[in-house]
Amino acid sequence: MEPLLLAAATAAAIIGCALLALSQKRHWRATCAAVRTPERSRRVRLLGTASTMASLVFCLLGNGLSFAVLLWPLLLALASILVGLSLSIAPGILRPLAALVVRDRT
Amino acid sequence: MTWLHNATGLLCSALLFAMFWMGTLSVFDREIDQWMMPHTRLAASDRSISLDAIVRPIVDELGPRSDIYLYLPKQREPSLRIGYEDSGSFKKRYFDPWTGKELTGRESLAATGFIFPFHFSFHIRWMNLGYWLAGFLSMGMLVLLSTGIYAHRKIIAEFFVFRPDKSLRRSTLDLHNMTSLVALPFHFLLPLTGLFIFFSVYLPWPAGILFGGETEPLFAEMYGSRSVQAAGRRAEMASLDDMIRAAESRWSGRTGYPAAADIVRLQHWGDANALVTARRVFPSRQVAMDREAVTFAASTGEVVQDFKSLPIRTAHAWLSGLHFIQFDHWMLRWLYFGAGLLGCVMIATGLLFWLRSRERGKAPNTPGFQTMAAMTVGSTTGLILATAAFLVMNRAIPHAGFKVLGQDAASLEVWAFAVVWSTSFFHAAVRKERAWSEQCLAIGLFAASAAVLNWVTTGHHPAAAADAGLWAVFAVDAMLLLSALAAIAVSHRLQCRFISMLQTASQADASPVDAR
Numbered sequence: 367m368e369p370l371l372l373a374a375a376t377a378a379a380i381i382g383c384a385l386l387a388l389s390q391k392r393h394w395r396a397t398c399a400a401v402r403t404p405e406r407s408r409r410v411r412l413l414g415t416a417s418t419m420a421s422l423v424f425c426l427l428g429n430g431l432s433f434a435v436l437l438w439p440l441l442l443a444l445a446s447i448l449v450g451l452s453l454s455i456a457p458g459i460l461r462p463l464a465a466l467v468v469r470d471r472t
Numbered sequence: 473m474t475w476l477h478n479a480t481g482l483l484c485s486a487l488l489f490a491m492f493w494m495g496t497l498s499v500f501d502r503e504i505d506q507w508m509m510p511h512t513r514l515a516a517s518d519r520s521i522s523l524d525a526i527v528r529p530i531v532d533e534l535g536p537r538s539d540i541y542l543y544l545p546k547q548r549e550p551s552l553r554i555g556y557e558d559s560g561s562f563k564k565r566y567f568d569p570w571t572g573k574e575l576t577g578r579e580s581l582a583a584t585g586f587i588f589p590f591h592f593s594f595h596i597r598w599m600n601l602g603y604w605l606a607g608f609l610s611m612g613m614l615v616l617l618s619t620g621i622y623a624h625r626k627i628i629a630e631f632f633v634f635r636p637d638k639s640l641r642r643s644t645l646d647l648h649n650m651t652s653l654v655a656l657p658f659h660f661l662l663p664l665t666g667l668f669i670f671f672s673v674y675l676p677w678p679a680g681i682l683f684g685g686e687t688e689p690l691f692a693e694m695y696g697s698r699s700v701q702a703a704g705r706r707a708e709m710a711s712l713d714d715m716i717r718a719a720e721s722r723w724s725g726r727t728g729y730p731a732a733a734d735i736v737r738l739q740h741w742g743d744a745n746a747l748v749t750a751r752r753v754f755p756s757r758q759v760a761m762d763r764e765a766v767t768f769a770a771s772t773g774e775v776v777q778d779f780k781s782l783p784i785r786t787a788h789a790w791l792s793g794l795h796f797i798q799f800d801h802w803m804l805r806w807l808y809f810g811a812g813l814l815g816c817v818m819i820a821t822g823l824l825f826w827l828r829s830r831e832r833g834k835a836p837n838t839p840g841f842q843t844m845a846a847m848t849v850g851s852t853t854g855l856i857l858a859t860a861a862f863l864v865m866n867r868a869i870p871h872a873g874f875k876v877l878g879q880d881a882a883s884l885e886v887w888a889f890a891v892v893w894s895t896s897f898f899h900a901a902v903r904k905e906r907a908w909s910e911q912c913l914a915i916g917l918f919a920a921s922a923a924v925l926n927w928v929t930t931g932h933h934p935a936a937a938a939d940a941g942l943w944a945v946f947a948v949d950a951m952l953l954l955s956a957l958a959a960i961a962v963s964h965r966l967q968c969r970f971i972s973m974l975q976t977a978s979q980a981d982a983s984p985v986d987a988r
Contacts, residue, residue: 372803387632432759433801436794439657440807443814446632446654454634 371428376441378421381463383445385414387453388464396457398464406468413467418442477619481822482844484612486851487594489819491609493855494591495662496812497583499797499805502548503944504583508866510930511577512566514550515941519570521545521552523712523736526572530554531741536702542736545569546756547800548944578872579882586862586886592666603673610663616822617652617660624649641828648821651814658811659818665795668788694788696765696779700745707744710773712736719750719766722778729757738770746770754798760786761793816852823848846901853911854896860918861892863952867925905970912963920956923949 387393389411394402421441425434452459497504506513523542531540534556543553552569555562566575589595593602621627627649634646652659672679672687683689691697716733723731733750740746749767763781768774781789793799797808827845835841865888869881876884900907926949927933934953937945 383632390629390632393632429801432790433799433804436759437801437804437807440655440804440811443655443658443811444807447650447810447814450632450634450650450654453632454636 368428371424375421375424375428375437376444378417378424379438379441379445380448382414382417382419382421383442383449384452384460384463385410385417385467387414387449388460388467389414393453393457393460394464396453397460398468400468410467473619473622477616477623478826480612480615480619481826484609484616485819485823486847487605488609488613488616489816489823489851490594490855491591491606492812492815492819493859494587496809496816497859498588498591499809499812500944500947501583501588503948504587505549506942506944507926507948508580508582508863509566509577510932511575512551513930513932513942513945514545514568514575516547516550516943517545517570518547521569523716526552526567526569527554527712528709529572530567531738534741536740536742538702538740540738540741542738544732544734544736546734546754551575578869579880580866580885581882582866585882586889587859592670600673603670607667607670607674610666613663614660617656620652624652627653641825641831644821644825644828648818648825651818651821655811655814655818658808659815662795662815665791668791669795671788694781694785695762696749696767696777696781698747698749698767698777700739700747702740702746703744705744706742707746707771709742709746709770710768712748715748715768715770715773716750718768718773718775722766723752723764726780727758731755741770744771747776754793754796756800759793759799760789761796761798763789820848820852823852842901842904845904846897846907849900849907849911850893850897853908853915854893854900857896857911857915857918858889858893860915860922862886862889863922864888864918864925867922867929905973909963909966909970912959912966916956916958916960916963919952919959923952923956 388397389407391402394407400406422434422438425438425441428434429437449460521544527542531554534540537556539556541555543549543555545552550569552567553564554567555564557563567573568575586595592606594605596602596605624645630646630649631653632650634643634650636643638646667674672690679685679687679690683693688697688699716736719733720731731752733752735751735753737749737751738746739749746769747767748770749765751762751765753762755761763786765777765779766775767777767779769776797805823844827841827848830836830841836845862885865885869884872881874881874884879887896911899911903910923934926945932940932942932945932949934946934949937943937949
């Protein structure tokens with residue numbers, strides 16, 4: 367169970383950081399064809415924050431408070447570096463995620 | 473704030489890089505120890521050992537001594553280590569924990585004896601100057617981080633921004649900002665906890681007031697240390713296994729999971745007043761370290777003291793454990809290693825950005841700029857090269873008795889480190905811009921040589937090491953080979969860039985009108 371929660375925490379941290387990056391104007395332009403409206407931008411930021419919080423919850427469930435407070439910031443650091451490098455080298459990697467979250471609910 | 477950031481950076485960065493680099497390597501200190509001392513290489517096992525069968529014959533043979541320390545085998549250090557004072561120095565001996573056979577071989581300071589102490593004391597022992605220097609640098613790091621957030625105002629807006637295709641100056645700043653910010657809590661906590669660990673060096677006065685200047689009662693209060701005088705009468709000793717089991721069952725009852733002792737102190741073993749203290753210094757499943765100790769009367773096996781730290785010391789134990797990272801959590805260990813490398817990149821790019829910002833005009837010809845440029849190369853690539861030389865020398869020394877100018881094998885490794893590091897500064901001063909690519913190439917060659925020499929001298933190439941369950945050796949070799957590839961690739965790229973710079977400059981010289 368512990369490795370699964372660790373994997374979930376890592377995945378949630380990466381998705382969360384990617385969404386937080388996409389909510390910024392510069393990265394939105396590089397990865398998303400849709401128009402950046404304030405409502406869409408807010409929604410992406412909210413989803414990003416929720417995903418990083420989910421990562422914290424997975425860390426707490428899998429490792430307890432003592433380890434989670436160390437693990438979570440370092441997972442976010444890893445996720446931020448991965449997202450930053452993806453955006454600078456191959457922003458296309460994040461396009462499917464951007465397309466998924468900016469779809470209007472109609 | 474910007475001037476303070478620049479001034480502190482210029483003053484501290486070179487040594488801060490050394491602290492970060494050595495600290496980063498110390499995350500895998502036990503693994504590097506096994507690599508550098510092949511006679512201690514054993515496959516990790518969860519089997520418990522019998523101290524009565526294995527240790528008693530050894531300590532009985534050692535005779536009456538005030539202190540003997542037993543470092544019980546763990547996953548990251550599978551051999552049994554026994555340490556004691558001998559002729560004025562602390563002697564360490566390694567044993568196979570299941571057969572009791574002594575593991576002898578060439579001595580080396582390795583990571584726990586050289587790299588780790590370098591991280592917090594630079595091996596300067598005179599008047600604790602090394603500790604004070606490390607404390608000053610830690611304070612400098614905290615100032616740099618606080619002022620950096622102000623100096624690089626757009627840091628939040630550009631959180632995920634790295635533009636390698638822009639100018640070198642711009643991409644250096646991007647990398648500096650990114651590496652500082654993504655691991656900011658780590659970069660902030662580690663120097664801070666380092667200051668907490670050595671509180672008794674930096675702030676000795678409170679202990680002086682409370683305990684009348686005595687350190688012994690302070691340590692008794694903090695760590696449950698207990699000293700005793702020898703009675704001078706021999707006595708039969710109780711079972712070591714029974715005492716350790718009794719301590720472990722007390723801890724397991726409190727924690728709710730199996731808790732194991734890792735360090736056992738034997739005081740005046742064989743004497744009627746002898747004490748045995750079992751400690752859980754580095755618990756495998758918790759961050760806080762060294763909070764519990766059970767002391768027994770060795771002649772009867774009765775509990776004399778069951779120590780558990782009080783709340784303030786528990787907070788100190790958590791902060792220390794966070795810094796020492798000796799718990800069993802491989803994901804966290806690798807994340808610490810990665811964050812440590814990010815810290816190194818942050819410091820190096822900070823220095824580089826300062827240089828790049830002053831490259832135009834007359835500044836590059838001034839002695840101040842050239843000194844700073846040489847210092848940047850020597851303190852970054854030079855230090856990495858010196859570390860690689862340390863490892864190469866370890867594997868290149870043919871046998872235990874080998875000496876050069878009276879220096880034994882362990883000293884020769886340190887000499888190799890010191891000579892290569894100091895030479896790297898002169899090389900940087902002479903070769904200027906070319907020094908970067910040349911030192912990177914040397915790092916690549918040294919790192920690859922270290923891995924090959926390990927294969928030649930021990931037969932443990934990465935596949936053989938993995939096959940024998942020697943994952944520490946496999947990991948160190950793999951990291952050496954990866955570092956070699958990365959360093960050679962960087963060297964090639966820097967060389968191409970340098971050639972293109974020279975071509976651009978010569979074209980500009982050849983047609984000054986066109987160039988204008």
